[in-house]
Amino acid sequence: MSNTAPSPGPAGVTAADLTIGYSSLTDRVRTIEVPTSAKAAEVLILTQRRPGAPDAVVPRALEERASVVALDSLGVAKSRNAAISMAGRTYLLFGDDDVAIYLKGVLDAARHLERTGAALALGCAVDDSRRTRGRRSARAQRLTLRNSGRAATYLMLIDVEQVRSSGVRFDERFGAGMPNYLGDEYIFIADLLRAGLRCDAVPFVVGMHPSHSSGALWSIGRDLPARAAAIERAWGSRAMIPKAAIAAKNWGKIRNVRAAAAFVFRRHFTDAS
Known part of the structure; x- marks a missing residue:
């Protein structure tokens, strides 16, 4: 019998292959809870301070567990990009200060990446009542601009x-902390798909x-223009078609003909902005 251990397959992915990159404002760092089951994972906490906010107060247990990095910037997209640059493990999960991470599902997603060669896995979540948020398909499916x-x-x-x-x-002109505060995730996926x-x-x-x-968020004054700008950034010159489809699908939330027309036909974003 050979004493050589078999090479680990996809099931061999463990928390040691994982970086969790939390993005947090300084006044919310203390709310971060790193899952105890992820002791082998690398943990990054990237903080940003809003004007007038205090510096981060990091609980000792969290400081001993994580690398806490204060960024001299605002905008969650900048924080996500810092996590990509700093991650030291094979896979990176983007964490937020109000998210409880379920390590088993994360490792299942990592095994999917290893098995398929995909660059990104988009998992599912439950809400605080443990109900599934959004739609959850029974099997993996390819992401496109449409889904x-x-x-x-x-x-x-x-x-x-x-x-x-x-x-x-991540396009740093989008996401929380920026005037175009929606759609940074969608644009990131769109750019990955365009990169093949x-x-x-x-x-x-x-x-x-x-x-x-x-x-x-669907308010007429702020949310609709921000949402339209993200769609235009993701779709380019073809954006009017998905904007029209989205306006029709969400008419019950908009309920304003003039605002819907502006959402569809007005140009809300240019690359020079």
Whole structure:
């Protein structure tokens, strides 16, 4: 009998292959809870301070567990890009300070990446009542511009080397902290797809997030222009078609002919902005 151990297959992926990159404002760092089951994972906490806010107060247990890096910037996309640059493990999960991470689902998603060669896996989440947020398919499926518009960053697990090699990063003109505060996740997926990388939605629950999220924002004055700008950035010159489809599908939330027309026909974003 040979004493040589077999090479580990996809099931050999462990927490030691994982970086969890939390993005947090300084006044919310203390709410971060790293799962105890992820002791072998690398943990990064990337903090940003709003004007007038205090510096981060990091609980000792969290400081001993994680690398805490204060960024001299605002905008969650900048924080996500810092996580991509700093991650030291094979896979990177983007965490938020209000998300509870379910390690089993994250590792199942990582095994999917290893098995398929995909660059990004978009998992599922439950809300604070343990109900599934959004739709959850029974099996993995390819992401496209048409089915990834409701992606959330805290559901994203990436193959770090593939993403780094592609040169794709989050568009720092979008996301929380920027005037165009919606759609940074959608644009990131769109850019990965344009770079020829495979992105999949997977049926694994990777975390719990409270019911409220920016994806539910539909106010006429601020949310519609920000949403339109993200669609235009993702789709380019073809954006009018998906904007019209989205306006029709969500008419019950808009209920204003003039605002719907402006959403569809007005140009809300240019690359020079």
